[in-house]
Amino acid sequence: MPTRSPNADLALRIEQAGWTNGEFARAVNRVGREMGLELRYDESSVWHWLRGTRPRAGARAAAREALSRRMGRPVNEADIGMASVEDSSESVDLGLTVVDDPVETLGRLGRADIDRRRFLTTAAYSTAGAALPLGAAGEAAARTDRARAGGLAGAGEVDAVRHMVAAFTAIDERHGGRHGRSAVVQYLTHEVADLCRARFATEPQHRQMLSAAASLTYLVGWKAYDAGEMGLAQRYYLQAYSLTREAEDPAHQAYILRILAHHGMDNDRPEHVLGLADEALNRARGRVDQQTESLFVICRARALAASGADRHRDALAEAERARTMASATGDEVEGWAQMWGAAAATVDSHTAKIMAKVGDHRAAERHHARARRRYAGTEHQRIAALSAAEEGRAQADQGQIEAACATWTAALDSMRGIRSRRIVKAVKGMRTEINAARVRGSRAARVLDERTRLYLAASSDGPR
Structure with a gap:
C-alpha cells in the first residue's frame, strides 16, 4: 500500500x-x-x-x-496540495479571468458546460473572481491582433445575432432558464464565436458584433444563475464583461459590472459589490438615458444597503433617486437593457429588496406589488411570479398570513410552464412559511400547503 x-x-x-x-x-x-x-x-x-x-x-x-x-x-x-489530474483537460479556474481572449475562453467554457463538467456545475461563487473587473487595466484595454477566420461579415450578421438574442431572452423570461439552455450555449460557442472572428468591412461593425455576443453571453450566464449554478454564471458574466471591453463600449461594460454586483448580493457575498456598483455607475453616467441610468443607481442603492446599517439612509436616498429617474419619459432605452423589462419595474423590484434589508416589510410589500403589476401581461412571466412570491413573503413577515396565502395562490397559478430553479426555491420558501401557519390551524395554509407539495413533487431537474 x-x-x-x-x-x-x-x-x-x-x-x-x-x-x-x-x-x-x-x-x-x-x-x-x-x-x-x-x-x-x-x-x-x-x-x-x-x-x-x-x-x-x-x-x-x-x-x-x-x-x-x-x-x-x-x-x-x-x-x-490537492492538484488534480482528473480535470487536467481544463483548469478548474476556467473563465475566472477578464484578460484572456474571451472568444477562445467561451469556446472552452461552453464545451465544459455542455458536457456538464462537475468542476463547473458545482462551482461556488468566487469572491476573488468578483474583484477581477475592478483590477482590469483601463476601460479599453490594448487590443491584440487575433486571427479572424471565415468570410466577410457585416451589418446583416450583427442584426441577425441581435434578433436571436432578443428571441432567446424573451423565451427565457416567459418560460424559465431551463428552456433551450443547451441550444443557446451551442449558438454562442459555435455560430456567434465564429462571427466574432470573422473579417468585417469596418471596425465599428466588428465592435457591434462583440457587443451582441456579450449580450448573448450575459443571457447564458443568467440561465446558469436561474439553474442555481452560481459559479458558472459568474464565469459567463466575466466573459461578457471581457467582450464589452473588446468592443470598447463603456456603457455596456457598466451593464455587466452591474449584474456582477447584483450576483454578489444574491449570493450574500457583499465583498466588492459596492466597488462594482460604483464603477458601473461611473461608466454609465453621461453615456445612457435617464431610465437606463436608474438601473445603475438602484444597483448602487442595494449595494449600500448590503454594506451595513450605517449606510441604510444613503441606500434609501439613492433608491428614491432611482425611482425618479426611472419615471423619465421620452428616453430611448439601450437595447441590451430594454430586453429585460421596463426600468421602472426593475427599480421597484430592487427597491423592495432594499426595504426588506432595512426591515421595512410594509414598504417591501408595496414595491413588490408594484413590480408585479408592471410585469403582469408582459413576456416577463418568471419575474412577475417571483415578485408575487416575494410580495407574499413580505405579507407573512408582517403576520398577514391569510393575505400571504392569497398572494401565493396567485403566484402559483402564474408559475405554470416555467422551468426555473429560482421558481422552485420560491415555492419551497412558501411551504416553509405555510407550515408554521398550518400548525396554527389556518385553512388557507392547509390548502396551499397541499398545492405547493404537489408542485414540488412534479418539478424535477430533468433534461435541460
Missing part, C-alpha cells in the same frame, strides 16, 4: 488564514452548501487531509473557495 505524504501546503494555508482545523472544516461546509453539497466535515476530517488523504472534487473546490475568501486572493488546488 503506498504511503501518503503529509500535506504541508494545506497546513501552511490554514495557518496563514488564521484558522483552527475545526474552523476551516466549518468554512468548507458553508461553501459546500452554496454549491448544493451536503458536507459534514469536522476537525478530524481536516486532520486526515493534512495526513495526505485527498477529499472528493466538490470538497476540494469548497476548500479552495473558503481559503480564497479568507485570504482575499485566488487560491488554487496546487496551493493547497
Whole structure:
C-alpha cells in the first residue's frame, strides 16, 4: 500500500488564514452548501487531509473557495496540495479571468458546460473572481491582433445575432432558464464565436458584433444563475464583461459590472459589490438615458444597503433617486437593457429588496406589488411570479398570513410552464412559511400547503 505524504501546503494555508482545523472544516461546509453539497466535515476530517488523504472534487473546490475568501486572493488546488489530474483537460479556474481572449475562453467554457463538467456545475461563487473587473487595466484595454477566420461579415450578421438574442431572452423570461439552455450555449460557442472572428468591412461593425455576443453571453450566464449554478454564471458574466471591453463600449461594460454586483448580493457575498456598483455607475453616467441610468443607481442603492446599517439612509436616498429617474419619459432605452423589462419595474423590484434589508416589510410589500403589476401581461412571466412570491413573503413577515396565502395562490397559478430553479426555491420558501401557519390551524395554509407539495413533487431537474 503506498504511503501518503503529509500535506504541508494545506497546513501552511490554514495557518496563514488564521484558522483552527475545526474552523476551516466549518468554512468548507458553508461553501459546500452554496454549491448544493451536503458536507459534514469536522476537525478530524481536516486532520486526515493534512495526513495526505485527498477529499472528493466538490470538497476540494469548497476548500479552495473558503481559503480564497479568507485570504482575499485566488487560491488554487496546487496551493493547497490537492492538484488534480482528473480535470487536467481544463483548469478548474476556467473563465475566472477578464484578460484572456474571451472568444477562445467561451469556446472552452461552453464545451465544459455542455458536457456538464462537475468542476463547473458545482462551482461556488468566487469572491476573488468578483474583484477581477475592478483590477482590469483601463476601460479599453490594448487590443491584440487575433486571427479572424471565415468570410466577410457585416451589418446583416450583427442584426441577425441581435434578433436571436432578443428571441432567446424573451423565451427565457416567459418560460424559465431551463428552456433551450443547451441550444443557446451551442449558438454562442459555435455560430456567434465564429462571427466574432470573422473579417468585417469596418471596425465599428466588428465592435457591434462583440457587443451582441456579450449580450448573448450575459443571457447564458443568467440561465446558469436561474439553474442555481452560481459559479458558472459568474464565469459567463466575466466573459461578457471581457467582450464589452473588446468592443470598447463603456456603457455596456457598466451593464455587466452591474449584474456582477447584483450576483454578489444574491449570493450574500457583499465583498466588492459596492466597488462594482460604483464603477458601473461611473461608466454609465453621461453615456445612457435617464431610465437606463436608474438601473445603475438602484444597483448602487442595494449595494449600500448590503454594506451595513450605517449606510441604510444613503441606500434609501439613492433608491428614491432611482425611482425618479426611472419615471423619465421620452428616453430611448439601450437595447441590451430594454430586453429585460421596463426600468421602472426593475427599480421597484430592487427597491423592495432594499426595504426588506432595512426591515421595512410594509414598504417591501408595496414595491413588490408594484413590480408585479408592471410585469403582469408582459413576456416577463418568471419575474412577475417571483415578485408575487416575494410580495407574499413580505405579507407573512408582517403576520398577514391569510393575505400571504392569497398572494401565493396567485403566484402559483402564474408559475405554470416555467422551468426555473429560482421558481422552485420560491415555492419551497412558501411551504416553509405555510407550515408554521398550518400548525396554527389556518385553512388557507392547509390548502396551499397541499398545492405547493404537489408542485414540488412534479418539478424535477430533468433534461435541460
